[in-house]
Amino acid sequence: MNTPAGNSLGALDDEEMLLVLQQSLTKKRVLIVDRHSPARDSLRLMLGALGVTAVHGAGSSAEVIRQVKGNRFDIILSDFVLDDGRDGQQLLEELRHAHLIPLATVYMIITSERSYTNVVALAELSPDDYLIKPFTSEQLQARLVRSIYKKHVLRKIYEQIERGELHEAIAACDRVIQQQPMYQYDALRFKGELLHQLGQTGEAEAVYRRVLEGRIAPWAKMGLATALRDRNALDEAEQLAEQVLQEAPDFLSTYDFLASVHEAQGKLKEAQTVLQRAADVSPHNTVRQRLVGDVAARNKDLLAAEKAYSKVIARSKGSSLRTVDDFANLSRVLVERGDVEASRKVTAEMKRELRGDKQAELAALVSESLCLEAEGAPEKAKQLVDHALSLQGEVEAESHSKGRGVSQRLAIDLAHACYATGKPADAEKIMRQVAAENHEDTHLIGHITDVFAKTGRPDAGKALLEQVGREIVELNNKGVMAARAGDFEGSVHLLMQAADQVPNLQFLVNAAKAIYTLMDQKGWSPTLAERAFDYLQRAQRKDRKSPKVVSARQLYVTVAKKYGIETTL
Template identity: 80%
Template sequence: MNHKTAGNGSPLDDEEMLLVLQHSLTKKRVLLIDRHPPARDALRLMLGALGVTAVHGAGNSAEVIRQVKANRFDIILSDFVLDDGRDGQQLLEELRHAHLIPLATVYMIITSERGYTNVVALAELAPDDYLIKPFTAEQLQGRLVRAIYKKHVLRKIYEHIEASELLEAVASCDRVIQQQPLYMYDALRFKGELLHQLGRTQEAEEVYRRVLEGRVVPWAKMGLATALRDRNALDEAKQLAEQVLLEAPEFLSAYDFLASVHEAQGRLQEAQLVLQRAAEASPHNTVRQRLVGDVAARNKDFLVAEKAYSKVMERSRGSLLRSVDDFANLSRVLVERGDVEASRRIVGEMKRELRGDKQATLAALVVESLCLEREGAPAKATQLIDQALEMQQELSAEASEKGRPVSQRLAVDLAHACIATGKQADAERIMRQVAAENNDDNHLLGHIHNVFEKTGQVDTGKALLAEVSKEIVRLNNEGVMGARAGNFEESVRLLMQAADQMPNLQFLVNAAKAIYTLLDKRGWNDELAQRAGEYLARAQQKDRKSPKVASAKQMQLAVAKKYGVGPDS
């Protein structure tokens, strides 16, 4: 093991420190992931020799999900090759994406592929370490002890992030930077991301420039590019992302970023090509394949969209990331290509796999109506849409009551089917609501525009979206102006009304912030605090990393602290 220096100046591998860390290792709960039971047994024996006894095993992805939902693991050791064509790196992305394992969990990949060492340093969500087979118990112990120590150094950052205490997390980053030079760059990476999430773009940019003065690393260049994009320096941001792809073509998030810049500049064809390059380099990443499908569908490149959505279906089988939208996306594209029988097969698979799911039933009705309309059977298609509209109202009521969001993409598909069956008023009502609730989701707004375009109603679509935007601005201004004039009660009333009527990210955040401002000025009120918490939770569902959401969360924490209550009280 390399010589490391602890915060008190003692080397990490001196005898006393090693004994403390090795004793700590014996208390850890470990999950072993390998499709071969003998391999799990061998690793369990190796850990037993190191004094680790709380060891669980999983042979497939479904079992992994069950285990991490039931237990909090300190260490996860995953073989690189998994049971269903996915790999350990992809599993890590899914677990982090779904927030099923905390940042403090050590995630280590075991592989026989020596080439993996070149990839791991560039991964978007890198594991804490990797082990090349074969290895000894001593080598395993050394790697685990080193990883545990690093987690110990960064633990306060993790705790504050997971409690949404972002300002405190930034302060913890500064302490690590000052006191633990060995982990300075880890802390700087967290600090840059946190400042960006807080909307402090200029400070984030300074952090990344500081890193790049000392060493050129892809993540710092991409962090700087993100800061430049956020202040609308799109050309500079694009150039930096292109540099990263030349220097480190395996750094896949650079492709996604570059595609987003192309999209912001209205170059959808270029965005699609960049995403396709990334998908070829990482074919198992379902999130990216979904992006390829979305952009290709907007470009009317239905063959590429079909291939991408098919890969999503193939790779997400048994995955946390699978949804009704996956089935609906592929079914819709197949209808666009004129292959209604293939579309019906996908719907049949969805009905079997998601039996009892009302959204799946709604999707089946919508897709079948589009198939019937394509086949020249409008009367039958209309009957199905009548059923679908009833079911959508039922789902919307349940969503309000239980907080389970209805698929917005599916709602747009329903609107498309309404237009196709002559139910123009229903279509426009649905489109208005979706646009109002998702006014900052360019992919969804693009999907709406495409529906109007393919049904020969481009001008109608543009007018509808413009009216929605105008109404959003009007409602927001009324609420914000009330607060500026000191009429906090009226501001709260107006912004709550806007959030209830159009629960988009902007209104949900503004309503929450207006309530916290009122509580700060007038005193604590349990009922209002609960409403604010609900608005903020819904905003987090839409975009957990939004600077707007982060800002509202910091207000929540500050006001709750002022009155000595828990933030969720």
């Protein structure tokens, strides 16, 4: 964790370098985030005294989102306590999750909070620094200059990552390691993560072992544990993660990792326990609360699931991180608990907050149909399901036009409602499509399995999932075999058909890579390039960090560069 305000610049004692950095500071564009106008004005005056004049202010999280979408800020200074009970940590989470600020932006949190929970939360989400009130303009300048210098040293790494040129980013890491020993561990951390993204697990493992030879670093141990998990050494990965928790119990991402290992081992209760421990220490992390709810629901611990999903909704109020699924998850659990009225209240809140959203409208129909079915009113429930099925096509069309995915959980809930109201054919059609498109997503497959169990069809569910798995392999093999036989055009045609029919992550990646491989040999085709880019974007929405997606993105960058085409990711 960074040290409090007032420490020296350490390696930045050279007066000439300090002068250059101070001059650089005057040219930076700054965004001050504070709900109190006088506080923003005070900090603006302090920055003005340092020669910083391009200063903007925002009094709410919504205003921050609006401003960062329209401007590129070099520095964001955010108070910890924001509007509507939200905080600077949540804001940072949202900005990073949505890729709204570049890696080069300095994000600093200002706080008077000294409690253990808040400090842990800040460390977990890794702002560049934090300032404890009160502080002087000299202390502010020193901390900003130090952060700017670090960003300057690492800037080439950031630039290559943002261009999608990960091999070049690794080369930039190597240059920092050789030329800037003070920041070698920052560069090694990036290098390990980049190698892991590229699927070069063995090389990533070597980087983390190199770090651990020189220092005790929780992030390096966790990088090593991730590499072990990826080559299915689950017991070793579990032991290493447990070791990290003993040595650094505040390194909260370890809990998430350990939970994922327990899930892979089939130990769902242990996974829930680990996630709950982390959520208790850092209750502000929305993503983790959502995971707690998911695992608790699968464990039939409905009270814990209700509590976690309720926190997600409360914490994400007014945030772009809030989704229809959050409301649907809570509504579903409440119905299972027999609290139909509470479920209806959640649905009413969703309709108010997401007015005009067709997915929310569909979710409301599905939720109410399940409520009616639970109350013993099957005919009324059936009418709503009929309406929901007719709306589903509109939802899919709208989602595609807006470049966002249809809620797969909502689709499963619709299938559940179909089974509950005597529409097994409609339900099976939906289940087949969701299973095919998400066969690698253990949470969604678990949700499908639960619905089959709830509706008295466990064997049918198992048979459906096995059949879908076989069909996916057969469909994929046709295109792959054509490519191996040297028929690249035929392979592209077959793989595009597969991706259009079943847009799961693997098929989308295969189709994109096949097109880029063909263009690499035959020349750039704007029409094919547009199709490939669409496949790549849809794969990224499913899992941007998947090594398969990263590999396709790298091929896109390489081929586009060959033909002088500007890349956009």
